Amino acid sequence: MLYQWRSVLEYLPDFLRAMGLTLWITLLAFALALVCGLGAALARNSKNAVLRLGAGAYVEIVRNTPVLLQIFVVFFALPSFGLRMDAVTAGTVAIGVNVGGYLCEVFRAGISSVARAQREAAQVLGLSSRQAFISVIAPQALRNVYPATVNNLIQVLLGTSLLTAIAVPELTGVATVINARTLLFVQVFAIALVLYLVLSNALSFASGLLGRVLFKPPLEQVRPGLWPVRRARTITTTAEVAA
Amino acid sequence: MTATTAKEQSIASSIQLRAVTKAFGSVQVLKNIDLDVASGKVVVLIGASGSGKSTVLRIMSGLETADSGEVVVGDVPMHDPKRAPEIRGHVGMVFQQFNLFPHLNALGNVTLALRKSLKMSKAEAREVGLRCLERVGMQDRCANYPSQLSGGQQQRVAIARALAVNPRIMFFDEATSALDPELVGEVTSVMRSLAADGMTMVVVTHEMGFAHRTADRVVFMDDGVIAEQGSPEQVLKDPQHPRTQQFLARVLEA
Numbered sequence: 001m002l003y004q005w006r007s008v009l010e011y012l013p014d015f016l017r018a019m020g021l022t023l024w025i026t027l028l029a030f031a032l033a034l035v036c037g038l039g040a041a042l043a044r045n046s047k048n049a050v051l052r053l054g055a056g057a058y059v060e061i062v063r064n065t066p067v068l069l070q071i072f073v074v075f076f077a078l079p080s081f082g083l084r085m086d087a088v089t090a091g092t093v094a095i096g097v098n099v100g101g102y103l104c105e106v107f108r109a110g111i112s113s114v115a116r117a118q119r120e121a122a123q124v125l126g127l128s129s130r131q132a133f134i135s136v137i138a139p140q141a142l143r144n145v146y147p148a149t150v151n152n153l154i155q156v157l158l159g160t161s162l163l164t165a166i167a168v169p170e171l172t173g174v175a176t177v178i179n180a181r182t183l184l185f186v187q188v189f190a191i192a193l194v195l196y197l198v199l200s201n202a203l204s205f206a207s208g209l210l211g212r213v214l215f216k217p218p219l220e221q222v223r224p225g226l227w228p229v230r231r232a233r234t235i236t237t238t239a240e241v242a243a
Numbered sequence: 244m245t246a247t248t249a250k251e252q253s254i255a256s257s258i259q260l261r262a263v264t265k266a267f268g269s270v271q272v273l274k275n276i277d278l279d280v281a282s283g284k285v286v287v288l289i290g291a292s293g294s295g296k297s298t299v300l301r302i303m304s305g306l307e308t309a310d311s312g313e314v315v316v317g318d319v320p321m322h323d324p325k326r327a328p329e330i331r332g333h334v335g336m337v338f339q340q341f342n343l344f345p346h347l348n349a350l351g352n353v354t355l356a357l358r359k360s361l362k363m364s365k366a367e368a369r370e371v372g373l374r375c376l377e378r379v380g381m382q383d384r385c386a387n388y389p390s391q392l393s394g395g396q397q398q399r400v401a402i403a404r405a406l407a408v409n410p411r412i413m414f415f416d417e418a419t420s421a422l423d424p425e426l427v428g429e430v431t432s433v434m435r436s437l438a439a440d441g442m443t444m445v446v447v448t449h450e451m452g453f454a455h456r457t458a459d460r461v462v463f464m465d466d467g468v469i470a471e472q473g474s475p476e477q478v479l480k481d482p483q484h485p486r487t488q489q490f491l492a493r494v495l496e497a
Binding site: 115117118120121122123124125126128131134135139140143165215216217 | 270275304305331332333334335338340342344345346348355356359360361388390391405408446475
């Protein structure tokens with residue numbers, strides 16, 4: 001039994017390289033998703049009907065067709081229109097654009113979650129609607145949707161496994177290759193699973209820290225359940241406040 | 244020079260409403276309202292919920308537009324949609340629910356408009372902001388966020404925020420209605436000190452004590468019209484209109 005693990009662990013450098021690529025694609029795709037999502041959210045709330053319609057179409061198409069198909073379209077179909085990308089770029093773009101559609105709706109919900117009274121208070125004070133959006137609405141909206149946004153980051157991470165279909169050497173793809181070579185599927189996929197868990201928890205943890213720095217007064221822990229000690233501390237402080 | 248400034252001031256902080264109407268859908272909220280507020284005066288609007296008091300205030304502060312009639316606030320004709328935005332930053336509004344910006348601390352709330360709208364430097368805005376907080380007795384809590392303040396403290400910060408832009412007129416929309424009874428006093432005392440300093444104020448309130456002691460004129464609104472107005476002595480102690488009598492009987496009984 002042990003020698004099986006040992007022979008799979010020989011592939012650890014390949015696993016780690018794949019893990020690195022997975023993280024890299026995740027971060028790039030998520031950055032693209034943030035840009036697409038924010039742009040689409042603003043466009044969907046804009047006064048310009050063309051912008052509104054365009055953004056609406058984008059969100060509806062992206063959210064109502066399979067991601068895998070979207071990946072195929074970007075990688076296989078776009079080259080026919082002269083847009084040729086390597087698999088990593090195509091996969092990053094496809095996932096970024098896809099999650100952007102979901103983030104658009106998250107951001108829109110965030111913007112409408114800020115009470116109209118906040119806008120009115122800013123208006124009477126003499127802020128322009130742009131100033132009110134930037135200084136009053138957006139910071140509160142972002143705070144309200146931060147947990148949902150972090151969820152989407154995790155979705156991007158898990159979604160990168162689909163890129164195995166266009167032969168991107170990310171974690172799932174590399175695992176299937178090593179599996180084919182060793183036929184030790186229990187060990188191979190167990191390692192892949194653990195590495196995904198490490199990645200997703202590291203991302204959640206980093207997001208939680210970022211959230212603490214970003215928001216004042218401080219945001220609650222994003223995923224308190226995963227950090228029992230911290231959770232216990234949160235509960236005691238809440239109890240103290242209540243008392 | 245001083246005389247002209249004083250004259251400008253006296254023109255700039257009066258309010259005239261002529262034949263103002265406003266409907267929300269099929270509900271006629273204001274029916275033909277005429278109201279004058281002279282510069283430096285405190286006018287208190289009283290009346291049952293839904294009588295249109297808050298709508299009058301919101302029209303005067305530019306948050307709503309009248310369907311018809313003339314509204315002149317300061318020297319801005321609010322019925323002209325092109326010119327109405329000129330009023331922004333020249334009047335202060337204090338809301339029932341405070342509407343402080345929860346992501347900014349007390350000083351941040353007070354200085355936001357100074358920085359963004361009046362383009363003051365950080366140091367300058369801070370100085371003005373602290374002075375305004377001091378005015379309402381909140382300078383010690385300038386670093387606290389709204390969620391860390393009591394209702395009365397939040398409302399005082401909201402008043403400081405409104406004062407920071409140096410408004411010519413202050414509107415109070417049930418500023419004490421959301422407060423615990425023991426916190427009402429700290430807010431009304433700030434309001435009284437503003438009145439004593441000669442600020443033009445229009446106040447919607449259910450605090451009859453405040454109306455009686457501070458108002459120059461009390462206006463009773465009923466179902467979208469001004470049913471009765473006069474000195475506090477007249478309206479509160481010797482109401483003529485049966486609706487005013489009913490309303491006061493109910494309020495004073497409670």
